Amino acid sequence: MKDQLESIKKDFSTAIEKVKSLADLADLENKFLGRKNGALTLAMKELKNLPKSKIAEAGQAANEIKKNIELKIKSLKAELSQTGSDGFFDYTLPGQESPLGHLHLVTEAIREIAAIFERVGFERMRYPEVEWDYYAFESLNMPKDHPARDEWETFFIDKSPISKKFGLPAKASATAGQRVLTPHTSNGQVRDMERGKLPIRMMNISKTYRRQMDASHTPMFHQFEGLVIDKDINITHLKGTIDYFVKNFFLPAGEAGGPDREIRLRPHHFQFTEPSFEIDVSCGVCGGKGCKLCKEGWLELAGAGMVHPNVLKAGGIDPNKYSGFAFGWGVERCYMMKSGLNIDDIRLLYKNDLRFLRQF
Ligand code: FA5
Secondary structure (H helix, E strand, O other): OHHHHHHHHHHHHHHHHOOOOHHHHHHHHHHHHOOOOOHHHHHHHHHHHOOHHHHHHHHHHHHHHHHHHHHHHHHHHHHHHHEOOOOOEOOOOOOOOOOOOOOOHHHHHHHHHHHHHHOOOOEEEOOOOEEEHHHHOHHHOOOOOOHHHHHHOOEEEOOOOOOOOOOOOOOOOOOOOOEEEOOOOOHHHHHHHOOOOOOEEEEEEEEEEOOOOEOOEOOEEEEEEEEEEEOOOOHHHHHHHHHHHHHHHOOOOOOOOOOOOOEEEEEEEEOOEEEEEEEEEEOOOOOOOOOOOOOOOEEEEEEEEEEOHHHHHHOOOOOOOOEEEEEEEEHHHHHHOOOOOOOOOHHHHHOOOHHHHOOO
């Protein structure tokens, strides 16, 4: 059997060199792989007559030769299909298009969100994703051991700081604390105030991290934070800005105010804003009936409120002269609630399954 297989392999190598056209190739394929009389097919039928101890080894060798023959035939077929049987290449044939990819859905959402806010004067800033406790919590009116910190289910880094020089609090009296993977983009609030430029219209879009995982939570997700500080800023400015974003992001062009999505502001508590709200959207997956994603018809998308005087003070701003609002939204959840999409599990966005990604 071994010799027979070797001779088939050799014959095929010689024969394929002589193939000039697709018709020759079809004959060759039939000669070696044809169902009834193909040389390799017949050899493989003989396998069952071998002694049992030899069958596995010979079968494996035959399969390898078969795979090799199929591969060579396939590649020659592709080559000959480009060139006519007489060797003429037809340059007027339409070219074969290379498959085109697209940016990841979350990247697309981030670009769209940034453009919406840039149109009304927000400046995009970047602040650290590996952050000091001070900026993630303490400067936001959450002293050490304050129970409100628990909500952020934070990853603390059990190592001494990487760089003592960069990014330490500007206030000489403040202690930087431990390092964390920033659990929210609000770490950018006091950092931005410390730049010393007023008024502020800042947005910070960044990766954020928490010990959470289910249909509406991932351990790494993105938030976008808005911070506005100026004289006489009040709650109507906050509501107007939320309204502007919602109308531009969730509803298809020309349908602003359409009935398919509703937004509500729900009173809430954050240590760093007073008053505080959470922003919910009527769920686009179940149409507001309640499902595994939203539970009761509304999906929470963001937190927001008027900046707390203690936070302004931490950033060196006089709360008697200036006021401001801030908000922080989940990018993935916002994307999932866009009109016409039906994504009922946030984890789908990070599975990198092409069958899912190609639909967008
Ligand atoms: C905050 O993180 C506040 N920093 C928001 C804020 C900013 C309030 C400024 C006031 C002023 P919260 O923990 O609710 O709030 O998170 C905000 C949003 O992030 C959520 O509504 C949700 O859309 C998103 N989010 C939170 N955790 C996850 C997670 N694990 N996976 C995906 N998205 C999440």
